[in-house]
Amino acid sequence: MPTKINDLNKFFGDFQALKDINLTTEEGEFIAILGPSGCGKTTLLRLLAGFTSPTDGEIYMDDVLVGNNKNSVPPEKRNLNMVFQSFALWPHMNVGDHIKFALQHHRHMKRLSGAALDERIDEVLSIVGLEAFKNRLPGDLSGGQKQRVSLARAIAPKPKLLLMDEPLSNLDAELRIEMRREIQNIHNITEASIIYVTHDQGEALAMADRIIVMNEGRIEQIGRPEEIYSNPATPFVATFVGKANLFKGEWKDDGFQPENTDLIWHNSNISEDFMKAGIYPLRPEQISLAKSEGGMLKGTVMTKQFQGKEYHYSVDVNGQTVIVHLPLRENYEIGEIVSIEPNPN
Structure with missing residues (x-):
């Protein structure tokens, strides 16, 4: 989903979390928002999701105004899904039921029933490699498997935009590298636009089509991973990336x-x-x-x-x-x- 942000600012009381953010993303693009803790990247993601409203500026999705200081389209009316830092799984629902719930309650998903619903559940579980775990409860899964369930639930209703807020931060180093490949594979299969927040430069460099480097509420540089690494625009980018x-x-x-x-x-x-x-x-x-x-x-x-x-x-x-x-x-x-x-x- 193409997204456009114009002159976006966000205040919390006297504190300015975002400062004059301008950004345009393309259909199917994988964007990584990279920066240290407190730089404003999660605030930007929450504004895109519709969890909060801008103080100033505008957000457009598919050329439709979805957020400004007078009106903000709620999350359920935006054709997107979000993968959180925590897995956010319901302990009483098995893996298949998590996927079913997402399919039955997403506003932009065509309603499925019977064989069509079961077929979509199996298709999504196949994408994330969890076919054999359909009837498992979250308590019986490893950390990596729980994250795959979270990803499967997010992609099941075929959203046009996936927002990911440091989804791999709770996994160990080896599993994070494995999950990078999984997320890239999901991106290739679904062709959804992805905006991925991380403080890990390795994740951003490995997966993104373009990287947005943020510092103290501002965008320091936007570019391809190779460009960000080889030709940093500012001293902050040079020391934070590489x-x-x-x-x-x-x-x-x-x-x-x-x-x-x-x-x-x-x-x-x-x-x-x-x-x-x-x-x-x-x-x-x-x-x-x-x-x-x-x-x-x-x-x-x-x-x-x-x-x-x-x-x-x-x-x-x-x-x-x-x-x-x-x-x-x-x-x-x-x-x-x-x-x-x-x-x-």
Whole structure:
């Protein structure tokens, strides 16, 4: 479902939770809203769901105005469903009955009965891999299975928009990775639009068509995962997504001069925000180390961690901790003095 948000603001008393939000999503698009706790991402999702009204601005769905400061279409009249952080399952209803309830009570779902209802229940359970658990109660399911039931209940009535509020945060690390694949598969099968709230950059980068990075109620950057990672627009995006190292210095006509050096690092599609702040961002894999040489930016290797295909180093550079990821063939020892520079590759 195409969604358009114009100049959206939300106040709770004197506190402004959302500040001038503008966003347009396309039919069938997977959007991840990424940001730290308290940045406003869940407030934005609740406004989209219709649980609360904007203080200012407008929300359109399918070119229909569904929310402004005078009127807000209630959730049941919007053709959407929501998957919550908690599984929100009823303990007295088995898996099949959860799906049946969603099919029988969704306003935008064509009423099914008899064989057609059973067929749809079985179809949805097949999509989420729970055919064998149709008669199980929630108390007899694992965490991952409960989350699949929650997803199945949400997609059963074929909503045009799925809103997901950190649905994997209660699962362990391995199960979260498995459920990412499940959600991607569901998106491909249903072709529904998805707006997915998370504070986990790995989830956003892995699944989304586009990512919205939020901070303190504002949108810092909107772009494809590759764009957000490779060309962050602001220092916040650089450090929140991928944990870039930020080097201080001065921008000149021929490039960037790191603080307390005569070096010049050349510009590589770095945004104006960094130049104005006198900062050069480098991700851990964008840094080269070498045996210490005169005239270079020097540091001391503080820690070294083996990570299978690479080493992760922390290097003290004039009191700043710089994180560097290098292949196994580039081996340095703790306490070694090294030179630091951008990796041209």
